Amino acid sequence: MRQGPQLQLAKSISENMETEFYVGYFDKAPKEITKFIRLVIVTLALTVLGIAWLLSSQQRGFIPSSYEYYQETELSGLLIADPVPAIQVYSERAGDQTLQVQTIPVVQFGKKGARDLVQELNGSWVTVIGHLIYYDGKTLIEITDATNLVASGPVPADFPSQGPITFGDKRRFKGEIVDAKCFFGVMKPGHGKPHRSCAIRCISGGIPAVLRTWNSFDNPTYHLIIMESNSLEKLSDYIGESVEIEGIEGDFYDWKVLKVNDLSLIKPVTMGTIEQ
Numbered sequence: 131m132r133q134g135p136q137l138q139l140a141k142s143i144s145e146n147m148e149t150e151f152y153v154g155y156f157d158k159a160p161k162e163i164t165k166f167i168r169l170v171i172v173t174l175a176l177t178v179l180g181i182a183w184l185l186s187s188q189q190r191g192f193i194p195s196s197y198e199y200y201q202e203t204e205l206s207g208l209l210i211a212d213p214v215p216a217i218q219v220y221s222e223r224a225g226d227q228t229l230q231v232q233t234i235p236v237v238q239f240g241k242k243g244a245r246d247l248v249q250e251l252n253g254s255w256v257t258v259i260g261h262l263i264y265y266d267g268k269t270l271i272e273i274t275d276a277t278n279l280v281a282s283g284p285v286p287a288d289f290p291s292q293g294p295i296t297f298g299d300k301r302r303f304k305g306e307i308v309d310a311k312c313f314f315g316v317m318k319p320g321h322g323k324p325h326r327s328c329a330i331r332c333i334s335g336g337i338p339a340v341l342r343t344w345n346s347f348d349n350p351t352y353h354l355i356i357m358e359s360n361s362l363e364k365l366s367d368y369i370g371e372s373v374e375i376e377g378i379e380g381d382f383y384d385w386k387v388l389k390v391n392d393l394s395l396i397k398p399v400t401m402g403t404i405e406q
Contacts, residue, residue, distance in 0.1 A: 198262045205234070205259075205271065208285055210292060211252040213356050213387055214338040215244040217271065218292070221384075231290050232269070233383045235338055235354075236260075237311050239274045241328075243336020247276060253292075257282040265314045268352060268385075272311070295387055297380040303388070304399055305343035307355065307369045309333050313340065326370030333365060341375060341388055353379070353388035364393055374399040 207219035214235050221232040236244040236258065259278040263270040273279055309332035312325060333339045339355040355377075357365075368375075376395040377388040390396070 196262070196264055201261070202259050203262050203271070204257060206255070206257045206282060207234075208289060208292065209236075209248055209251050209254055209256045209258075209279075211245060211248050213295060213382060214354055215248040217256065217258055218383070220289070231383050233385055235270045235310060236279075237263075237270060237272050237337055239272060241332045241335040241337065243338070244273065245336055247273065247279060251279065251281055254281045255283050255285045256280060263311065263314050266350065266352075268314055270310060270314055295380040295382045297378050297389065299379070300376065301379050302374060302376045303341060303343045303353070304372065304374050305341050306372060307333075307365060307375075308340050308342055309369075310338040310340045310354075312337075313342070329369045330366045333369060339365060339369075351386060353386045354382075356387055356389045357391075365396075368396050368398070372399055373397060 205217055205219055207217040210216050210218060210233075215237075216233050216235045218231050218233050221230040236248060238244050238247060257280055258271060258273060260271040260273040263272060307329075308325075309329040311332055312328060339357075341353040341355055343351050343353070345351060355365075374397045375388070375390060377390040380387045380389060
């Protein structure tokens with residue numbers, strides 16, 4: 131027997147009499163609806179926390195570098211212009227009591243290198259006052275005024291003589307080209323695409339260019355890049371990018387150097403671990 135519309139509606143209401151629903155003027159929602167809403171809120175909260183943790187875990191933290199902007203330090207040592215403007219100072223004596231030399235690149239305030247500042251006193255024993263910049267065993271010093279660099283007497287007789295760079299074989303590396311000043315402490319972060327435009331201006335202004343690489347143990351190494359001065363300005367296409375670079379590796383006291391003779395030896399790549 132065919133049921134009329136009214137009878138079907140009545141039957142539907144009867145079958146759903148047990149179903150809870152909320153009416154706005156009630157003081158409380160039904161228990162099942164309350165439980166469902168609580169479950170949704172807890173699930174959303176956990177989801178948000180999970181996404182936040184995942185995103186934060188993928189981000190690189192700031193490097194633990196230091197820039198003593200409000201503190202001046204005085205150093206005495208041998209001033210050199212090549213391979214980069216730097217002051218060489220006595221470091222702590224090693225176990226065999228022989229004198230060690232620490233090479234501290236010199237930069238000026240702002241996005242400016244110090245080559246024009248050191249030329250006149252190149253090879254002299256000097257006193258310099260400036261702000262230290264340091265990270266991961268490497269140190270630089272920033273001079274804010276030319277009067278903070280003065281000759282201070284003869285080179286001590288026991289100071290190790292400046293030898294030439296000891297070059298080895300030609301090698302290829304994968305890494306990132308950064309400017310020494312910002313990366314080692316002045317800016318955080320001082321590397322990668324967020325810092326690229328700043329690094330380009332710094333290197334163009336004479337701040338030493340550094341290749342940062344990683345070995346198979348995920349330990350970083352740093353090479354001062356040596357090129358003809360007019361070629362350094364052409365590095366802009368590669369700064370702040372992952373690159374493969376071919377050059378002749380060398381040692382200069384406590385720094386590694388990489389002599390690059392041709393810009394065509396630098397190519398953009400996907401970052402990877404270098405081979406040792």
